[in-house]
Amino acid sequence: MKYRYLKNVVTLQMDQGKCSGCGMCLEVCPQQVFTYAENVSWITDRDACMECSACARNCPRQAIKVRQGVGCAYAVLMDRFKLKGICCKDACRCSLDNIPDP
Amino acid sequence: MSKASHKGIKLQVVDDRPLTPCCPGEQPAVSPVNISEANWVVGQLETNTGPVYRVATALDRSDLWGAVKARWGVGRMNYTVPPGLYAIGAPDENAAVLVSANYKLSFDSLRRELSGLNLWLLVLDTNGINVWCAAGKGSFGTAEVARMVGRTGLARLVSHRTLILPQLAAPGVAAHEVRRRCGFNVVYGPVRAADLPAFLRAGNKADAAMRRPSFTLRDRLVLTPLELTSLIKPLSGFALFLFLLNLSAALLKGNPLALLPLLGHTIDHLVPFVVAVLVGAVLVPALLPYLPGRALAWKGLVLGVLWAFAYTALTPGAESWLRNTAHFLIIPSITAFIGLNFTGSTTYTSLSGVIKETKIAFPLIAMAAGLGLIALVAAYFV
Numbered sequence: 001m002k003y004r005y006l007k008n009v010v011t012l013q014m015d016q017g018k019c020s021g022c023g024m025c026l027e028v029c030p031q032q033v034f035t036y037a038e039n040v041s042w043i044t045d046r047d048a049c050m051e052c053s054a055c056a057r058n059c060p061r062q063a064i065k066v067r068q069g070v071g072c073a074y075a076v077l078m079d080r081f082k083l084k085g086i087c088c089k090d091a092c093r094c095s096l097d098n099i100p101d102p
Numbered sequence: 103m104s105k106a107s108h109k110g111i112k113l114q115v116v117d118d119r120p121l122t123p124c125c126p127g128e129q130p131a132v133s134p135v136n137i138s139e140a141n142w143v144v145g146q147l148e149t150n151t152g153p154v155y156r157v158a159t160a161l162d163r164s165d166l167w168g169a170v171k172a173r174w175g176v177g178r179m180n181y182t183v184p185p186g187l188y189a190i191g192a193p194d195e196n197a198a199v200l201v202s203a204n205y206k207l208s209f210d211s212l213r214r215e216l217s218g219l220n221l222w223l224l225v226l227d228t229n230g231i232n233v234w235c236a237a238g239k240g241s242f243g244t245a246e247v248a249r250m251v252g253r254t255g256l257a258r259l260v261s262h263r264t265l266i267l268p269q270l271a272a273p274g275v276a277a278h279e280v281r282r283r284c285g286f287n288v289v290y291g292p293v294r295a296a297d298l299p300a301f302l303r304a305g306n307k308a309d310a311a312m313r314r315p316s317f318t319l320r321d322r323l324v325l326t327p328l329e330l331t332s333l334i335k336p337l338s339g340f341a342l343f344l345f346l347l348n349l350s351a352a353l354l355k356g357n358p359l360a361l362l363p364l365l366g367h368t369i370d371h372l373v374p375f376v377v378a379v380l381v382g383a384v385l386v387p388a389l390l391p392y393l394p395g396r397a398l399a400w401k402g403l404v405l406g407v408l409w410a411f412a413y414t415a416l417t418p419g420a421e422s423w424l425r426n427t428a429h430f431l432i433i434p435s436i437t438a439f440i441g442l443n444f445t446g447s448t449t450y451t452s453l454s455g456v457i458k459e460t461k462i463a464f465p466l467i468a469m470a471a472g473l474g475l476i477a478l479v480a481a482y483f484v
Contacts, residue, residue, distance in 0.1 A: 003317060003448070006396050006455040027308075028272035028290055030315050031450065051452040052238065054272030068273065069453025070238050072446025076453075076460045
């Protein structure tokens, strides 16, 4: 069963013209957002995207863009109120500090 | 860059790279492990790059106790393995190389699945953070992979040029960049360590099921102890607040000041809120797939309203209308807030979604809780 989160919010974008059809995005995506057809990748389930950015980072042609982030309300609130929080280490995908660009 | 030495007794990897703490205000994780005495080391392997420690594939009692402590938040920030190269079984130059994080829980859940295999294990310095989290932060990243490949002399140790990384490291690692920097090809393995033997047998091929993170009942509840321990402090504060309310009400009404009845009232008044915390921290994760709606605050709210109704039904006529109003405002605020907080523990929420949900839910929760507190205070003095 696939868990579904909010609709029409994620920032995932793809420039199909740049796609070489290597299929790396299909391999790394934990949410099965992409499918492969006509020798290129297609975004076929955008709402399932969790913006982990594995696809964008592993795309050799930089065909994919997404704002990388962690879907954690605690981190969002800490950031909003400029507070320092403790980081969850084992399961939370906490990102209280900024993520460097590739 | 200083060279890691496998020759000394202690494999405390010396590093001139500044250790960046995981989060602001947090101490950098320095591994406290003296490796030759570590319970998970079973001998050494002589190699052309120096001795390599061999790692046990069975967990013993101290590993299990360490896991329990980490889950309850005891010493969690220091639960690390020294970064470096390790051996599983008796690997040779053709053996596969697995790459992992240096959080002890990650390390344990990996090695326990590898019995009977002969492999190299490259443990990165992820500041003691698990794979997924470290990849999101970039500490399990392209640069760290290339750095550790170079530092351990891996290219001289193995004849092939393939690294097997956990799939969940992909947000931090660019496979094509790793190849450019250190000549090794990155293959993303399965999400779960348990699927590694099957993945290796299939010639480094993962099927569709291996690529999906599971989020079973057990996965959903594994963080509940941590959530509960973090709620003990605010709950104790709230208990003190209720006690002071009972005390001032007794003073104002000129009732005799006896400690036991005061404590009894405080506990009675605390029960609906303690249960609300349990509903939020246990039932919301447990029932997650069956609760209506998509937003997690909403799922929490639904259960909170149900509990407020149940409590009112269980105590007919016992509470004033003000106290009931307070319950209907505060209890759903508690469960909705814990539900909202659970976004960080799921395997499927996006930052954009959480920002949207938080913007809508948090002000409503704060408002309801504020009004509820006013009603609660009033209930003591009206």
